[in-house]
Amino acid sequence: MVDVTARTDEPELDPGSPPKLVGFIITAVVAVAVAVVLAVLFWLQGYSSPSGTEVARSVGTATVNGVTLPHVTLSFQTYPDASGSVNGVAIHPGGNPSWPAYGMTNEFQVPAHALVTVTVKQYDSGGTLNNPWFATVRGTVGGVATVNGKSVQSIDPNDVAHTFTVRGTPGTDPGFFLNVPLLAVGGNNQSDNGPYNTIVFSFVSGSKGIYAWNCEYPCGTMVAGFGGTMGAYGYMSGFIHVV
Amino acid sequence: MEAKPFFSRPGGKIFVIWLLMTIIGVVIGLYAPKHLMPQMVSIEGHRAVLTVVVFTVLAAPVAALVWAVGTYSLLAWRRGAPETPPEDGPPIRGNGPLTIVWLIVTSFLCIVLLVWGLAELSADTAPHSNALQVDVTGQQWLWTFGYPGTGVQSRTLVLPVNRPVQFNVTSEDVTHGFWSLSLGVQIDANPDVVTTLLATPNKLGSFVVRCSQICGIYHAFMYAPGKVVTTTQFAQWLQSQGASAAKADLAARVTP
Numbered sequence: 001m002v003d004v005t006a007r008t009d010e011p012e013l014d015p016g017s018p019p020k021l022v023g024f025i026i027t028a029v030v031a032v033a034v035a036v037v038l039a040v041l042f043w044l045q046g047y048s049s050p051s052g053t054e055v056a057r058s059v060g061t062a063t064v065n066g067v068t069l070p071h072v073t074l075s076f077q078t079y080p081d082a083s084g085s086v087n088g089v090a091i092h093p094g095g096n097p098s099w100p101a102y103g104m105t106n107e108f109q110v111p112a113h114a115l116v117t118v119t120v121k122q123y124d125s126g127g128t129l130n131n132p133w134f135a136t137v138r139g140t141v142g143g144v145a146t147v148n149g150k151s152v153q154s155i156d157p158n159d160v161a162h163t164f165t166v167r168g169t170p171g172t173d174p175g176f177f178l179n180v181p182l183l184a185v186g187g188n189n190q191s192d193n194g195p196y197n198t199i200v201f202s203f204v205s206g207s208k209g210i211y212a213w214n215c216e217y218p219c220g221t222m223v224a225g226f227g228g229t230m231g232a233y234g235y236m237s238g239f240i241h242v243v
Numbered sequence: 244m245e246a247k248p249f250f251s252r253p254g255g256k257i258f259v260i261w262l263l264m265t266i267i268g269v270v271i272g273l274y275a276p277k278h279l280m281p282q283m284v285s286i287e288g289h290r291a292v293l294t295v296v297v298f299t300v301l302a303a304p305v306a307a308l309v310w311a312v313g314t315y316s317l318l319a320w321r322r323g324a325p326e327t328p329p330e331d332g333p334p335i336r337g338n339g340p341l342t343i344v345w346l347i348v349t350s351f352l353c354i355v356l357l358v359w360g361l362a363e364l365s366a367d368t369a370p371h372s373n374a375l376q377v378d379v380t381g382q383q384w385l386w387t388f389g390y391p392g393t394g395v396q397s398r399t400l401v402l403p404v405n406r407p408v409q410f411n412v413t414s415e416d417v418t419h420g421f422w423s424l425s426l427g428v429q430i431d432a433n434p435d436v437v438t439t440l441l442a443t444p445n446k447l448g449s450f451v452v453r454c455s456q457i458c459g460i461y462h463a464f465m466y467a468p469g470k471v472v473t474t475t476q477f478a479q480w481l482q483s484q485g486a487s488a489a490k491a492d493l494a495a496r497v498t499p
Contacts, residue, residue, distance in 0.1 A: 130415045131380065133387055133396050167385065167398075167464060170451060174468045177398050212464040214384060224416030224434070226383045226459065233460050 053241065056110040059117075064141060064204055070114040077103050077196075078162050078182060080124040082235055084192035091192060092235065099229035100124050100162070100219050106238030112208045115141070118164075118180075120199040123192060126161035126184025126217060130224060134163050134216040137201065139178035145201035147183050155181050161197075163216040166240060172209030179216070211240040253315065253329060261304070261311035268303025272296055280424065284446045284471045287367055287427030294363060301352055367428070367441055374409035374441060375402070375494065381412075381419030381432040384461035386452055393486035393494050400452055400469035403477035403495055407443045420455030423469065429455055444471040 056072035082095030091103040110116050135157035137145045144151045161184035168176030183197045215236035218225025229235040249255040276295045283289045320328040378389035389396045412421045412432045419432040430440045454465035481491035
């Protein structure tokens, strides 16, 4: 049988006594400190890009389907070795050797509802897509891209180095979708400063928000080629900040 | 010693709290799902809402019992409270009516949940001869939807209204989860395996498809837009995606 009278022998605590108040303050301070540290760490880890954000450059205006839009340009590269450097600048600071990477950053900023013309220099080798659907150019102006000056609607799905695939999300532009396959460099002499293919395409940016992009060519390791560089943020994935 | 009235005793007070919480739970169960869940665009979606309502209402008195005892204990028997907790009574043994009622109520609840769940599952997987076939492929970190016989593959899931749809779900790489709350469907997408699921869109509108299995760094962005359109609009959309007029019409047509 439980002796319910036993607890009456315990010392009574005054709710306003100093020990209880001090305990509350210590608990609150520790909780706030932990929350602040976690928030800072999350921010630093989650949305840090290897080399800052590449901001699109304004070049005036352009007319698309009869509508005049701000016109900006953006350029980036795809390299076969993330640990390398170009003109003395590291492609991916602390990058894993043998992992390919987008460079010199993986975060871009473009204005909303603008014509964005992108120039990509692609230095990497390639292979076969898991899904040939991504070998077709989708979401660009005219549904085309130029590869070394030649206009194409798609490329050989067996000769793809990477893709630049962007999607909208609920809260931004749910229907926004962009996919540009990047033609592989042939031969066996790929390097961060070697031969490259130049791919140019234009698209009309969506509403303000953060859009995620990634590569759909299995250029990583392990399961279906989507481990390694594909599974680590900042190499074959990033964000476009539409402002 | 004169016995206290029932509602003055802890058991009576707990009963009152239980009754109030049960009423609140039932009201929430009846009205909250339709406001918390997105617009349903399929028969299965509406059945999912009904299932949530029924299960919530059935669970309300059970959950309320736990909460009522807990709430009363925390408030009335807290440190420094004027009321003294009752001593533990002897274990209840040999109370036939209580045992029978307890067994009947709990068995009824379990059997209802089991039968209801199996019936819903069976309805979602029963083959349909006139079902529109849609190949659903998950890959890190996008969905693509193929329409066999038309050559169309799309990132947007477009479905004709009032026609059963059979989703043939697979994955190019790791395990994903094909999940659309508005359609009332969810099934794993496994590599090298095709799993099937049926739904019948019955309302024009938009919906979203997400991945329900954590599948990598961009799992949160594995999303696809979807919409339910008329049969004519569906045929037109197939043509706009490259299907021939004949194939588009054939794919969109509803066989009587």
